[in-house]
Amino acid sequence: MTIHKMTLKDAAVILWKRKFSFSGRSSRKEFWLGVAALWLGYYAVFSILYAIFLFFIAGVSRTALNGAVLADAFLVLYLVTGLTVFFVSAALNARRLHDIGRSGWWQLVSLIPLLGGLVLFLWLLRPSDGDNQYGPEDYYSSILNE
Secondary structure, three states: OOOOOOOHHHHHHHHHHOOOOOOOOOOHHHHHHHHHHHHHHHHHHHHHHHHHHHHHHHHOOOOHHHHHHHHHHHHHHHHHHHHHHHHHHHHHHHHHHHHOOOOHHHHHHHHOOOHHHHHHHHHHHOOOOOOEOOEOOOOHHHHHOO
């Protein structure tokens, strides 16, 4: 079996296709490239929203009502974007944990003060376990060809 060589574009495509999927697996390379694509996309969207916000705030009259409405709209967009990134990250973490043979619920270990985040980080660094109950090791070739 040949293993597909993952690129940042491939990881972004898989991330988009499986953005809210907590089932299946994510290889170590797919995970870290997916994290990079997710945060690059998040910062690009946030930068565009911020630029639009500044553009409109400069053109809004100095009344408090117009500024407050615009600030509230920006806050809502920021919260929606942040929640989307949170859930996509949680799904990606769950799939990465599946790749090493652990349940996605183990990402809750990061809630333990001081050591929890370190434990999760070390698990995310581990190599794949090979084929396991969550699927075959080279699962993503079929996803890219969909």
